[in-house]
Amino acid sequence: MKKALSIILLVAICLSSTLAITGCRRGEDECAVLYYTYSDTYISSVRAEMDRLLDKGGIAHHNYDAGGNQTTQTEQVDTAITKGASILIVNVVDTGSDDAARTILEKAKQASVPLIFFNRSVSENIIKEYDRCVFVGTDYEEAGRIQGRMIGEYVRDNYSKLDINGDGKISYVLFKGQQGNMEAEARTKYSVEICNSVLAEAGLSPIVFYDSQNRDKYLVDQDGTWSNAAANNYMKTILSGHSESNKNMVELVIANNDEMALGALAALEEVGYNKSGSRHIPVFGVDASEAARAKINSGAMTGTVKQDSAGMAEAIAHIADNMINGRDALSGIDEDMKVGEARVNIPYSAYTGEDE
């Protein structure tokens, strides 16, 4: 017993010291990339692409995982600066207020390290406070708009098929990723609003939330992690009370991102929907993750909005290279994507599987 324990301990000691030593490949003056969480599928695809591009460009870099916690990230910024980072590339955790981003910006400014915020929205007022700060993101309202238009057109073209209980209305459920996140708020708002305006143009009645008691008209991931599991749990609960035989089946599923869409889809599949030969409840997401595209191509899911992860990584790596080498931050960036002096928008597009 004691001997076994000793061996385990010795192995652990050796392992952790080798880990520590094999880790030191890169020098100081590296580029520090801070991700809000490693658990986000879309962000992981940006990360993979960014790692590849930075390696290719010979830019030393180190990634940080904030694990969805602003405290961790703010501390990582301190560590990166004291370590001597040449540039900070930050995917900020908390977008519900300006203060988290401002704190990071002030730290960068004080150390006069250039700063790129990306993906998760940082308001323009903040970016303006530091002349070596750039935001690479998307027009955060655009994803919701594109999703809304896509849903509206689909529902318009398939109205009678979708209206399972024949009450002349399409009942929907909406999964919101996070309370207080600007992207989540916009997607929640525009997906329904624009869908309804498309329907109104065609003279059709607007979609209605499946639960008239719910005044929010959405179900939110309480942990704020836009997770598959949260949507899956909600959807299972819904399906236990809503069915075709009860004449109150949910007829449309809208999710703020693909993870949640896939979670809801899994719950539907479990009770026999959305399989080949069975009835399909349309499910819409945002992100165009690998998994969602596969589901769309196989016909189980209906549509998503493609956020161009490769395009985003490319723009960030390019700007980082500019900033490190003292060139104008946005030189060489496509004019169409520039918004003012310090913002680059990566365009979205609808994805329904036809083009691939």
Next chain:
Amino acid sequence: MGDNVSVNDGIFKKILHPLKKRFDDFRQLEPRDKLKRISALILDNAMLIIIVTAIIVIAILRPRFLSVASVINIISLTAARLPIALGIGGAIVLTGTDISAGRAVGLTACISASLLQSSGYLGKMFPNLSPLPPILVLLIVMLVGAVIGLINGFFVAKFKLHPFIVTLSTQLILFGAVLLYLQIGDNGGQTLSGLDRSYIDFVTAPLFKISGIAVPRYILFALIITALMWVIWNKTVFGKNMFAVGSNEAAATVSGVNVFLTIIGVFVLAGALYGVTGFIEGARIASSASYTGQGYESDAIAACVIGGVSFVGGTGKISGIVIGVLLLQIIFVGLNFLSVDQNMLYIIKGLIILLACAVDMRKYLKKR
């Protein structure tokens, strides 16, 4: 040896003689036993060896690791995590634990922030409330924390429930409370920010500067709390009772210790310290949301274990907890300095905790 004998006699007896004896004993051992003895020595001091090696290796490879800015950074990170660890330490001495600590920090951080938003800030939770004096808010959240601790302690002491179960329940209840609290007024679940300058300065204003690098005030908070806790643990009847209950509850009862009040006291004290942590977190990060404090207890528990506060109960030192928290920070900042892959960080963290626990238990296995 001649004349030197009398001069060296004292030193020889005190230091050299026992060492020489140990060395002689060692030489007489069989080669197999020698190996055993060496590995035992290494294992007993494993944490220390790893840390010292780590600091030396990191400092050689990345000299900036020991720069003033970096050292202050590590000390600040340690200071921010000390109060919660000192609180949990007490629960562990009682052979328990407290996994509600992180959520208690979250709730108290949100309460602190909401009471100290600057007037006129758009989206203020209590629009008509002008910011209170920070010290008053500190007392309020310490009280809130103490009430949480009282609930935890009561259920542990009264119904003899395992603290893990009690605090698992309160953890969930507190998270619900945080979510509800964030819905108050027009806040609608949003992050609390727009904090009043008086609050931020109260916590983070520079105490003084070392070669241009500011030393934040909460380091002073941590020092005061550590000193207070040292006195409580070592110089008061309550502290002695805590260790007595932790090492043998039945014996403590027989010798007249009020076990019920001691357990409640430990949790109340811990709760008040979570309040302090929440108060510091609110200002330090400047935005408090539902996720604030999530998982803090795991780092605090790990720090205590690394610092020798044993889950067996009845043992632990304040200095050990301070060292534990410091060592965890040194390791994590250091690993980042070495650009160790972030995925590996979680694995290394897990290994270190496992190692620390195993080394700790090994001492007890040996005693038996």
